[in-house]
Amino acid sequence: MKINQAETQDKLYQATYQTEKEDIKRNGKQLQNNTVFAGNLNLMEDPIAKKREEARKEAMGLLTNQFKIDSDIDNGMEGSRSRVDKLREESEYATKEVARLEAQMQKMIEEDGLEEGSEELKSIQEEIKYWKSEAYKSESAIMGENAAVRETKMALLKRTYDMRDASKDAEKIMEAASKEIVDMLKQDAIDKIDEDMEEEQEKAEEIKEEQEEKEKLIEKDKEQKKLEETTKELITADSDTEKSKLQKEIQKILEEQDLIEEDLKGLAVDASI
Numbered sequence: 001m002k003i004n005q006a007e008t009q010d011k012l013y014q015a016t017y018q019t020e021k022e023d024i025k026r027n028g029k030q031l032q033n034n035t036v037f038a039g040n041l042n043l044m045e046d047p048i049a050k051k052r053e054e055a056r057k058e059a060m061g062l063l064t065n066q067f068k069i070d071s072d073i074d075n076g077m078e079g080s081r082s083r084v085d086k087l088r089e090e091s092e093y094a095t096k097e098v099a100r101l102e103a104q105m106q107k108m109i110e111e112d113g114l115e116e117g118s119e120e121l122k123s124i125q126e127e128i129k130y131w132k133s134e135a136y137k138s139e140s141a142i143m144g145e146n147a148a149v150r151e152t153k154m155a156l157l158k159r160t161y162d163m164r165d166a167s168k169d170a171e172k173i174m175e176a177a178s179k180e181i182v183d184m185l186k187q188d189a190i191d192k193i194d195e196d197m198e199e200e201q202e203k204a205e206e207i208k209e210e211q212e213e214k215e216k217l218i219e220k221d222k223e224q225k226k227l228e229e230t231t232k233e234l235i236t237a238d239s240d241t242e243k244s245k246l247q248k249e250i251q252k253i254l255e256e257q258d259l260i261e262e263d264l265k266g267l268a269v270d271a272s273i
Contacts, residue, residue, distance in 0.1 A: 048181050055177030059170035066166035077152055080145040087145070091138035097131040 105124045108114045114121055156162075 048184055051177055051181055051184070055173050059173045062166045062170045062173070063163075066161075066163050070163055073152060073156065077149050080149045084142050084145045087138045087142045091135050091142065094131045094135035094138060098128055098135065101128045101131065 101124050105121060105128070108120060108124070109116075
């Protein structure tokens with residue numbers, strides 16, 4: 001039976017790429033639950049395309065090799081059939097020639113009175129012998145061609161690997177590649193999620209640090225104003241007790257602010273005015 005390579009390839013592509021499409025769709029839904037869409041990711045397009053092309057070449061290599069083997073077998077049997085048809089025509093022609101010559105020889109004996117051993121009969125007998133030999137050769141060749149076809153058919157029945165097996169193996173190759181591609185897409189998605197989460201965390205920490213810094217500045221500003229007000233009260237205080245109390249309060253504010261020595265000196269100068 002002739003193998004239709006185009007039909008086999010088409011079925012292979014439909015089966016394998018449909019499997020890949022379903023795998024990606026199924027895993028894509030899982031990724032979407034994490035609010036990640038494969039179309040929006042900066043995925044590894046080249047490695048994926050390379051993996052798919054390598055798998056396609058390997059699968060098509062299996063099919064092409066098996067198709068060549070099957071085609072050679074088919075062509076061999078078809079050639080045998082064509083040769084048998086031609087040999088049968090030659091055999092039939094030779095047989096007709098033998099019959100024609102035998103009839104002619106019989107007529108020459110009966111009607112023309114030729115005797116056995118005459119040159120005319122010898123000549124016809126030689127021709128008859130030649131065409132009988134040609135008919136025999138043709139029949140022998142036909143038997144040989146038919147035997148070759150039978151042996152080929154028997155070998156085909158006994159063989160353990162054919163185009164169906166090659167097609168299954170090719171599909172397995174494409175399916176394995178599809179699963180690997182899906183895993184690559186999933187890993188890219190996971191990496192993207194981790195990267196985005198890390199960036200968001202860094203941004204959140206930066207915002208938090210900025211907020212804390214602002215709060216510190218606000219608190220420091222409040223303490224500074226309080227310090228200035230207390231200092232003014234110290235300058236205008238009448239009793240030593242009140243001054244002592246205000247000085248302790250100033251000292252407490254300074255300790256809380258943890259001001260540098262220059263700030264302290266500046267406040268001291270202000271306090272002496």
